Amino acid sequence: MSKFSDAATTSHTLSLAAMEEASRIGQRTADIEHLLLALVLSEQSAGQVLRSMGITLESARAAVNEQHSAQLASLGVNSGLPPQGRIVFHETGGYEWSDRALAVIKRASGGGRRGTAADVLGELMTEPSGMIDQILRRLNTAPDQVIALIDEAQHFTAFKPRHSIRPDQRSGSIEAFIPAAVEQVWVLLYSPSRIPQWEPTINEIAGNDPLGRIHIGERWSARTRTQRPDGKQLRIKPEFQTQDVELVACRDATLIEWQFTFPESARANIKRIRIELEPAAGGTQLHIHLRWERNANRVVHPWIELLLRPLVRFGIWMQLSQLSGGIGRVFR
Structure with missing residues (x-):
């Protein structure tokens, strides 16, 4: 950088x-x-x-x-x-x-x-x-x-965290420190019903958490957030007001990956959030990776994509910052 x-x-x-x-x-x-x-x-x-x-x-x-x-x-x-x-x-x-x-x-x-x-x-x-x-x-x-x-x-x-933003791949990663034990952070990230506490676009998840373990491929329906924390309304198009949340990877207390899709939109991209956890002095160190997978029905001309790269870079960085901040605030 x-x-x-x-x-x-x-x-x-x-x-x-x-x-x-x-x-x-x-x-x-x-x-x-x-x-x-x-x-x-x-x-x-x-x-x-x-x-x-x-x-x-x-x-x-x-x-x-x-x-x-x-x-x-x-x-x-x-x-x-x-x-x-x-x-x-x-x-x-x-x-x-x-x-x-x-x-x-x-x-x-x-x-x-x-x-x-x-x-x-x-x-x-x-x-x-x-x-x-x-x-x-x-x-x-x-x-x-x-x-x-x-x-x-x-x-x-070991004292140099890894940060990277790849606008050409619509992805990025960031490290974050969370002032809580790995076990506590894992319970937060593993629970579907608690996703709204740390993922800024999700307002609520339908249904309750399953009594036992959740499995890769399981899905939950979610409502997109339409109001900011300060009470101001967000303009969300109707086709983006519902999301499907799917568990796509999981390794007990060390890694979890969630996928977010918009079932009512034929052209929406797919968002994937992958989080790795490891113990650290005083809490937990997270490595958060965010990737947007392009919908095959969505065609963007290369020259437009090139012009948009600075905005994509900023957008990816801001989303990563919101994710890390959201997780951290739960334990502060």
Whole structure:
């Protein structure tokens, strides 16, 4: 990926996670502590380094709350912090970065740096307010230790997630970290009735989950989502309002693949989502592969396909981002 792509992808992913964390406590401005929480969730080397140090999302949230409480107490305020709730970012609006958090992200893309999560984490470790230093001390570590591990991690391929987008093949893959055990994530992905919790186009699955194991080739009827989380209506053509969901591959707790088709459309493409799971420090690492198979009844001229490649690339990347984000939010 180019430097611009690296920076844009990282900025989007961190912004989304940080603003989701801010939304849990009713805030609309994501600050440096929310950026730290987003980095703990990162699938890139920055997140892997933090989690290898024993820093989990739960412990990092607790350290942030303790630091905020200590700051309020130092000002003579003992009323406590607002209660933490669920993520409501996608149901609300008006979110933005604080000036100091935005400055950290901008510095991470300056000079010869690519704006990766490791670059952002490195800049965050030297943020002058002292808040991050105090939070890390509550986590029994310090900025210097984090920086040393970041530098060391850059030399190991195990710390380099695989991302790829192939617009010519209408496919792409992305890695994601989920803050839950493999067994918990598997139950979510394996259950047909829970697909609407993580697949953004599905509103509901007809019927209940079978009592026993499900088998390759089994199908379920689904209704396409016609309303966004914020309540705004989506314009969905009638022939795309029903989907068939089929299990096409399954290997206990390690791999699952679902196929999505539109039975009422003679020209609709076929979508396949393949997810591999493996244990990771503090949770589960996912490798998500998305592919659109062209319908034989749908003919597209090569020159039109070539012109559309930038849009296809963006669309595939956005769909992968929504899938990984949807799975992660279930466990946050």
